[in-house]
Amino acid sequence: MSAAAIFADPAAERRAALSERLMNAASGAFILFSVYLGDQLGYYQALSTGGPLTAKELARRTGTHPRYAREWLEQQAVAGVVLVEDEQAPPESRRFRLPPGHDEVLARPDSLDYLAPMAQLVAGAVRPLEQVLNAYRSGGGVPYESYGRDLREGQARMNRAMFLYQLGQEWLAAVPGLAARLNSDPAAKVADLGCGAGWSAIGVARCYPRVQVDGFDLDEPSVALARKNAREAGLEGRLRFDVRDAGDPDLAGQYDLVMALECVHDMADPVGALRTMRRLAKPGAPVFVADERVEERFTPNAGGLEWLMYGFSVLHCLPAGMAAQPSAATGTVMRAETFRGYAGAAGFRRVEVLPVEHPLFRFYWLSG
Numbered sequence: 001m002s003a004a005a006i007f008a009d010p011a012a013e014r015r016a017a018l019s020e021r022l023m024n025a026a027s028g029a030f031i032l033f034s035v036y037l038g039d040q041l042g043y044y045q046a047l048s049t050g051g052p053l054t055a056k057e058l059a060r061r062t063g064t065h066p067r068y069a070r071e072w073l074e075q076q077a078v079a080g081v082v083l084v085e086d087e088q089a090p091p092e093s094r095r096f097r098l099p100p101g102h103d104e105v106l107a108r109p110d111s112l113d114y115l116a117p118m119a120q121l122v123a124g125a126v127r128p129l130e131q132v133l134n135a136y137r138s139g140g141g142v143p144y145e146s147y148g149r150d151l152r153e154g155q156a157r158m159n160r161a162m163f164l165y166q167l168g169q170e171w172l173a174a175v176p177g178l179a180a181r182l183n184s185d186p187a188a189k190v191a192d193l194g195c196g197a198g199w200s201a202i203g204v205a206r207c208y209p210r211v212q213v214d215g216f217d218l219d220e221p222s223v224a225l226a227r228k229n230a231r232e233a234g235l236e237g238r239l240r241f242d243v244r245d246a247g248d249p250d251l252a253g254q255y256d257l258v259m260a261l262e263c264v265h266d267m268a269d270p271v272g273a274l275r276t277m278r279r280l281a282k283p284g285a286p287v288f289v290a291d292e293r294v295e296e297r298f299t300p301n302a303g304g305l306e307w308l309m310y311g312f313s314v315l316h317c318l319p320a321g322m323a324a325q326p327s328a329a330t331g332t333v334m335r336a337e338t339f340r341g342y343a344g345a346a347g348f349r350r351v352e353v354l355p356v357e358h359p360l361f362r363f364y365w366l367s368g
């Protein structure tokens, strides 16, 4: 069909546009999974610290096979992720490097621009595809543990820098009076529900050197990872982690801050978890929740974050949230209105959205 004919026919125009998008999406998926390889095999770290490198040098530094290293380097150069210094040279002697800027995205875990873990997170989200298909047919769920190490670690590594450098310094500091309390005596106690690998607890403990944090998570390997991370951070004396359901009526304690980061939408019983949070907060102490900054209402073609979050929802958050029944079946796209409904049902009288601009998260401050 000629270009003129395509533009005269809206269906042909849409067909061409969608075909192009799907082809680009396939290439995008391959970039993401090749980033996964580079991240997991230590290729980006090696290029960042020792580049430019030939395929043989990269293979030697990372304990991998030179033929694979060469194919990966060529693919990365074609995809525009790494630069080749001398493309006319024979394949064995071409040298590759990470250009300035790309190293922060791919090889700097402390950078807020670090995105290599996104590849690991997506790899985790598609790991139990067969189970996800079955869940769609049966109405059941897919247990969090079925998503395995990649989901757990990818999630932890994605949020790590934000939790270490923004959580205490910017997000919690936006809750009126909270920073003063966390800096004062007697030492404030913080509860972190759905704590994952512990980076939020570590971030708060580093930012506020007096506080003690108790982290709770349903997933045993996450709690083991949190304990290890706390030990390696030299904070095991101030941080404690336990395997517990956020809705456990036996969870006891009185805390100066109770928080839940990027996890309420994952919980089968978000109202039960929020009820626990309300009970654990001392009178007048804030409850702080960070969750996805999705649109206020269903917005087809919203693009951007909405697109990404629905992607996680159809593959991971909804199936994982439906693994325990009965389930609120929230999914990743938890609208502010939905959250307000959960908070009201849990007994909170006040739910405020904090005036903190963030590309991923909306921050709720609950009281009463």
Ligand SMILES: C[S@@+](CC[C@H](N)C(=O)[O-])C[C@H]1O[C@@H](n2cnc3c(N)ncnc32)[C@H](O)[C@@H]1O
Pocket: 144, 155, 156, 159, 193, 194, 195, 196, 197, 200, 216, 217, 218, 219, 222, 244, 245, 246, 247, 260, 261, 262, 263, 266, 267, 268, 269, 273
């Ligand atoms: C998306 S991860 C977020 C982890 C961590 N807060 C972070 O931001 O990196 C969701 C976490 O919620 C935990 N979770 C889900 N349901 C839970 C429940 N009912 N009680 C406690 N933790 C739960 C999962 O095990 C998982 O670690």
